[in-house]
Amino acid sequence: MAAITDAAELAALVDTMIPGDELFPSAAAVGTHGLVGPRLRQLLGRDGLARLSAALGPLAALDRGGRETAIARLESADPELFAAVRMTVYLSYYEQPAVVDAVRAMGHDYNDAPQPDGYALPPFDPDQDLPRRPRGAFVPTAEVRRVDLAALDFLQAGAR
Amino acid sequence: MPRHEPADVVIVGSGAAGAVCALVLAEAGIRTVCLEQGPWWRPEDYPHWGADWEWRRLTDWSTAVNTRRKAHDYPVDTTDENTLMWCGVGGSTTIYTATWPRFRPSDFRKGTEHGLAPDWPFTYEDLAPWYDASDALVGVSGILGDPSYPPRGPFQTRPLPPRRMGRWAQKAFDRLGWHWWPMPCAMIAEPFDGRPACNNCGACQNGCPRGSMHSASFTIWPKALAAGCELRTDARVERIETGADGRATGVTYVDRMSGVRHHQPAEVVIVAANGVGTPRLLLLSESAKHPHGLANSSDQVGRNLMHHVLGIAGLWVDGVTDVHAGVISAAQICCEFAETDPARGFVNGMTFHIVGQNGAGFQALGAHPGNVAPWGARHHAHFRSHFNHGIGFLLVGDDLPQPTNRVTLSLTSKDSSGLPAPHITYKLHENDKRLIRFAADRAREFAAAADAFDFKLNDFGLSSADGYRPPAWHLLGTARIGDDPANSVTNKWHQAWDCANLYVVDGSSMPSGAAVNPTSTITAMALRAASHLRDNFVDLRRATVTRRD
Ligand SMILES: Cc1cc2nc3c(=O)[nH]c(=O)nc-3n(C[C@H](O)[C@H](O)[C@H](O)COP(=O)(O)OP(=O)(O)OC[C@H]3O[C@@H](n4cnc5c(N)ncnc54)[C@H](O)[C@@H]3O)c2cc1C
Numbered sequence: 144m145a146a147i148t149d150a151a152e153l154a155a156l157v158d159t160m161i162p163g164d165e166l167f168p169s170a171a172a173v174g175t176h177g178l179v180g181p182r183l184r185q186l187l188g189r190d191g192l193a194r195l196s197a198a199l200g201p202l203a204a205l206d207r208g209g210r211e212t213a214i215a216r217l218e219s220a221d222p223e224l225f226a227a228v229r230m231t232v233y234l235s236y237y238e239q240p241a242v243v244d245a246v247r248a249m250g251h252d253y254n255d256a257p258q259p260d261g262y263a264l265p266p267f268d269p270d271q272d273l274p275r276r277p278r279g280a281f282v283p284t285a286e287v288r289r290v291d292l293a294a295l296d297f298l299q300a301g302a303r
Numbered sequence: 304m305p306r307h308e309p310a311d312v313v314i315v316g317s318g319a320a321g322a323v324c325a326l327v328l329a330e331a332g333i334r335t336v337c338l339e340q341g342p343w344w345r346p347e348d349y350p351h352w353g354a355d356w357e358w359r360r361l362t363d364w365s366t367a368v369n370t371r372r373k374a375h376d377y378p379v380d381t382t383d384e385n386t387l388m389w390c391g392v393g394g395s396t397t398i399y400t401a402t403w404p405r406f407r408p409s410d411f412r413k414g415t416e417h418g419l420a421p422d423w424p425f426t427y428e429d430l431a432p433w434y435d436a437s438d439a440l441v442g443v444s445g446i447l448g449d450p451s452y453p454p455r456g457p458f459q460t461r462p463l464p465p466r467r468m469g470r471w472a473q474k475a476f477d478r479l480g481w482h483w484w485p486m487p488c489a490m491i492a493e494p495f496d497g498r499p500a501c502n503n504c505g506a507c508q509n510g511c512p513r514g515s516m517h518s519a520s521f522t523i524w525p526k527a528l529a530a531g532c533e534l535r536t537d538a539r540v541e542r543i544e545t546g547a548d549g550r551a552t553g554v555t556y557v558d559r560m561s562g563v564r565h566h567q568p569a570e571v572v573i574v575a576a577n578g579v580g581t582p583r584l585l586l587l588s589e590s591a592k593h594p595h596g597l598a599n600s601s602d603q604v605g606r607n608l609m610h611h612v613l614g615i616a617g618l619w620v621d622g623v624t625d626v627h628a629g630v631i632s633a634a635q636i637c638c639e640f641a642e643t644d645p646a647r648g649f650v651n652g653m654t655f656h657i658v659g660q661n662g663a664g665f666q667a668l669g670a671h672p673g674n675v676a677p678w679g680a681r682h683h684a685h686f687r688s689h690f691n692h693g694i695g696f697l698l699v700g701d702d703l704p705q706p707t708n709r710v711t712l713s714l715t716s717k718d719s720s721g722l723p724a725p726h727i728t729y730k731l732h733e734n735d736k737r738l739i740r741f742a743a744d745r746a747r748e749f750a751a752a753a754d755a756f757d758f759k760l761n762d763f764g765l766s767s768a769d770g771y772r773p774p775a776w777h778l779l780g781t782a783r784i785g786d787d788p789a790n791s792v793t794n795k796w797h798q799a800w801d802c803a804n805l806y807v808v809d810g811s812s813m814p815s816g817a818a819v820n821p822t823s824t825i826t827a828m829a830l831r832a833a834s835h836l837r838d839n840f841v842d843l844r845r846a847t848v849t850r851r852d
Binding site for chain 2 (some may be wrong): 264291
């Protein structure tokens with residue numbers, strides 16, 4: 144029986160969850176399943192993977208509609224297991240270099256990793272970034288007074 | 304069991320508070336040893352350098368102890384929350400996000416104001432110079448002039464830029480007529496004290512490997528070590544030892560690398576193991592003289608646990624927000640509802656923080672509120688409209704200290720050294736629930752004022768059948784300071800009522816939690832307490848009685 148540790152099964156899973164479009168590559172086209180396999184094992188352990196294989200059934204042999212049905216079944220039957228799969232697939236996909244390039248192609252300044260480059264740090268601009276008419280107040284220490292709790296019945300027992 | 308040379312002071316825990324105590328005492332020539340159960344984390348250990356940084360943030364670098372499950376951590380036995388903390392040199396400042404607002408004057412007077420929490424044994428004005436001194440030590444970015452706070456001492460650098468996210472938020476705040484001001488952050492926007500300015504990388508939820516953020520391992524420990532403090536890592540303290548007279552004689556710890564137990568004698572013991580680790584250790588240190596745990600004759604050790612009552616919203620707007628870049632909370636704080644107004648139907652206040660949303664993977668997962676991009680054919684359309692168009696809106700409310708919210712010792716769970724894990728019970732008070740529901744309504748108003756096309760609130764289960772089960776990253780109140788030995792654990796100088804050479808200096812010392820992040824206050828308190836101990840060390844090292852003054 145096909146197990147979710149098989150490359151073809153994993154590829155079918157990730158490609159059904161994240162297919163390609165005119166800009167974004169499909170998850171399997173950029174090798175996402177190569178990361179997803181070991182990560183699911185790390186997260187779920189052997190037993191969890193076996194549970195996942197059983198819950199999904201063989202995917203690779205199905206057409207897109209059949210795969211979608213299998214994944215949707217998992218999503219409603221075992222939301223926690225599905226959430227772990229989704230987290231693994233999404234995070235593994237968005238770290239792929241070709242996907243980072245697609246994000247950049249949308250016009251966003253976006254790095255493969257936070258360091259070492261970071262992003263530009265423009266100086267704070269007080270003309271734009273402070274309130275024109277500052278609002279706000281505080282109660283000074285000497286002016287802190289007992290508030291009237293009469294309307295807050297639910298508190299009466301607790302006040303001391 | 305190896306016995307070490309007696310120290311003047313032994314400190315348990317090297318985090319926000321322990322590091323400050325170590326620096327102050329070592330600089331005064333007081334022989335100080337700090338024991339830390341975790342290791343050093345080197346800059347290259349951080350996830351920031353690799354494409355897998357988002358995966359690591361939620362797995363091996365997770366801030367949740369029960370997700371990480373490392374030998375240097377301890378598990379937390381609870382179904383009420385997801386406890387977040389970090390164990391190692393620098394403690395939780397290794398991975399926090401350095402949001403650095405101060406408490407307000409009224410936060411120290413809740414006993415006077417409504418009586419559901421005690422007054423602190425000192426006032427805002429008493430702590431103000433220590434706030435200024437601790438800011439000068441760690442480096443804080445910000446700008447003076449916020450009318451919702453008393454005048455204060457200087458910031459060390461200009462504020463961090465708010466990004467387009469912050470500019471969008473400003474307009475919404477202005478439309479609503481609500482207070483806003485640039486959020487103070489212990490993250491420097493210009494070089495300071497030999498440390499480089501932040502480079503806006505946006506991954507502060509993994510900590511900061513550059514040292515731009517105040518993480519005690521970068522900012523304080525190098526100075527404390529240079530001043531002569533001895534720091535032993537992977538040294539897990541099992542118990543604080545006491546003599547026949549009830550005074551502390553030192554600590555027993557296990558070297559986690561060898562498994563060998565050691566005794567470290569000391570004239571004074573400071574516990575700085577955080578709001579969960581500290582009560583746990585005090586409870587583990589029971590003896591004939593202290594049968595209910597050390598410093599626990601009042602039965603207050605472990606009680607009054609506070610975390611802040613929380614929610615996190617996201618709104619998505621028709622504009623680019625730079626929400627993946629920049630310091631997570633370096634935009635605005637809104638204190639419009641920070642003071643008590645009983646007309647709202649509850650006591651205490653709340654603040655709102657404009658926050659970032661991390662990288663593309665986490666944003667596809669819906670960021671903190673979980674507005675997840677659907678899988679399948681609609682995935683990319685959702686990503687296109689939401690990525691870098693979000694604004695995070697964090698709701699932080701002042702939860703009441705309740706004796707039933709508490710840390711005890713687990714009967715079933717143990718750490719890697721075989722010590723009982725802490726067990727946590729944490730339930731919201733009706734007042735907390737009312738407060739966070741009010742806050743959630745304000746978040747919706749804010750989203751409307753921001754012309755958001757999408758909005759999602761994560762109330763951590765409050766409105767679900769399962770109930771509220773928050774991530775808990777502010778660990779407060781479980782060994783509080785006070786004026787009265789009957790309802791506090793230490794006096795106002797953090798000296799235990801029951802054990803005059805034992806000090807508790809960390810998040811557990813707080814009698815109430817205010818409606819903002821606590822670490823600027825924990826650091827100021829630590830500086831104040833350690834300076835008092837230093838200045839009076841000749842007497843206090845021999846003290847047999849804890850005085851009220
Ligand atoms: C994810 C996250 C984000 C946060 N963001 C912010 C923020 O933006 N602003 C803010 O103000 N606060 C924030 N905080 C909270 C902040 O980190 C804490 O308030 C602060 O670190 C608490 O300081 P502390 O000294 O009480 O304890 P910690 O810094 O937690 O240090 C305690 C240390 O004691 C050690 N220890 C415990 N038990 C033992 C033992 N038996 N033997 C030896 N060592 C022991 C631990 O390993 C740990 O290193 C955040 C926390 C987390 C987890």
